[in-house]
Amino acid sequence: MQQRDFRNLRHQLAGYQLTPLVRQTALRILAGLDAAASERAFALVGHAGAGKSAFALFLAHYLQRSPSRRLQLLTSLGFAEVALPLDAPQLLAVPVTYGQSSLHPAVLLALREALQCLKPRLRGPEATALLAALARDAAAVRIDPQCVAARVAETARLVQQSGQFGGLLLIIDDLSQLLDYPADHDDEHTLALLQSLAALAALSGATPCLVVIMLPQAFAADPVRRMDWAHAQERFVVLPFQEPPTQMLRMVAHALRPQAKQRWQRAREAWVAQVAPASDALGLRPPEISAAEWPELLAACYPLHPTVLVALPPLLRQLAQHGCSLFAFLHANEPWSLRDHLASANSTQLTLPIYRLTHLCAYVEHMLGPSLFAEAHAQPWAALAAARTMLASDDPTQFQALTVVGTINALKHAAGLRADRAQVAFALADTPDGPQADPVYAALAALVARRML
Known part of the structure; x- marks a missing residue:
């Protein structure tokens, strides 16, 4: 799921089905928004084509909407009853896109684009400084993973202070493609960044940050990938995603x-x-x-x-x-x-x-x-x-x-x-x-x- 898809292809939710698996997975993730919750980093694992990306699109739209518009969304999908809680905090959805780059610039540029797409635009010295810092850090060859996580937290605080959202939802689709980059370069930077993002989510408190990543089933079956992923997995709640x-x-x-x-x-x-x-x-x-x-x-x-x-x-x-x-x-x-x-x-x-x-x-x-x-x-x-x-x-x-x-x-x-x-x-x-x-x-x-x- 890309940022432009989220902005321009809303009609792709037409016909989306809130199956028992979708509802169960969404409820588990939404439970992370409870005030006392600390489990706010989730890894969805399922076969390619299982619908993980479509679920991420639905989750992003649902959490970014107000309670009344959430009800409209559920109704438009054919659910008269309230299948999901309507009063969860509104979160700014940040889909992470990537090409031939590592994870750190992908996250930072996604944050910057999400801020630039806000309506009304955030103005003032703090917003201007954050946008400049995100661009500068994204261009850096290497940056401390904790610094990237701090930029995520800073973005969440800024949108919360603006009154538009209560926090932030970071979505990383098909993480296996991103892990190809450090594998080729003998670099553990991506895995360290995943750990930092998960730690940030767990400690985000009253300014909730949810981190949701998608992994294909084949990724978990590969012994080398599984060993790499094991370093970061302990900080994520693993949710199997496969429709019967x-x-x-x-x-x-x-x-x-x-x-x-x-x-x-x-x-x-x-x-x-x-x-x-x-x-x-x-x-x-x-x-x-x-x-x-x-x-x-x-x-x-x-x-x-x-x-x-x-x-x-x-x-x-x-x-x-x-x-x-x-x-x-x-x-x-x-x-x-x-x-x-x-x-x-x-x-x-x-x-x-x-x-x-x-x-x-x-x-x-x-x-x-x-x-x-x-x-x-x-x-x-x-x-x-x-x-x-x-x-x-x-x-x-x-x-x-x-x-x-x-x-x-x-x-x-x-x-x-x-x-x-x-x-x-x-x-x-x-x-x-x-x-x-x-x-x-x-x-x-x-x-x-x-x-x-």
Whole structure:
């Protein structure tokens, strides 16, 4: 999250979902604003693409607003009840951005930009001196970490004295990129600065300073990074941030659920009546979702095929480092995304084209791009791409059947998916048996005979 994003892209909060995880995480951080609290430095750890940056944007907007505007925000996101405390102190949000620099200039320049963006602008000798000091310190080759922390505290005091805010919220997104800088230069300056910022937050008292940093799950799994991070971790409250797969399915349903009756209503109902019982019988319904909720979920997610719906959580974890997120899949104008797929639908059609695993496979190939054949984790997708190339001008049903089998295998049979005859037929024909499934069974038999399966 960058400062310009926070100022200019407020509309990106439209449709944001206050899930149980979001509410729980926000409440834990807001508890740090209690007068007697000392835990005010937090590290959010989760897979890339888990929504940490979107959460940070929501938290920044929420804490920077007045109580009445916080209520407006919650209402605009579909929450009539007060899901979060409205009376927490207003904090100036300071998103830290960075390029090829270390953390200290990134923090100082973020403070300076946040002050310059205040309306009305802070004036007077104290504000002028602080702005000059922030610019001067940011240009220094090296600066004491405690001096940087002191500038954060000075900024918080200044905005509190102005009456605009009660303190400061410092957000550092994807800290792993910043730690690449000291790793390359054998420099522990970044880690020392993190410790100083956390210590400042703990002692900020009546002028609260919250520090929130984001770390990808892969960062915590790397032994070298983990050893480096251990020096600073003890000063941070570590909060796991990963939506459960079933919650992701509900998020998809929430995003796609029509607000009013559509011309596709009858087609939606007829399609769900067919695929809901079949998908349940095939074991695709997650056990956490009741048999009564499952048809409602599938209806809201139309035209996503049930096999695609349950494949999304494990797939997005695989593709997260390539910039793929749930929001991007549903709403971005990427080739083979759901939005791209629906753009081909005729406005007069009474049905929508179903988005199947074959489309999802093409989306994966596009998102991986050149790394399809370069990265170890993409090897199953690369093998599938090579096999698809061999069959591209062959029988179309065999091509589709091979694609479905390869996609399920690349997902390592996650979420109840199995590359057996019944599920492959269901993925392509919406039924595991009968005349509609017979061509799929014939294609699978032909692929086995050709030793391609």
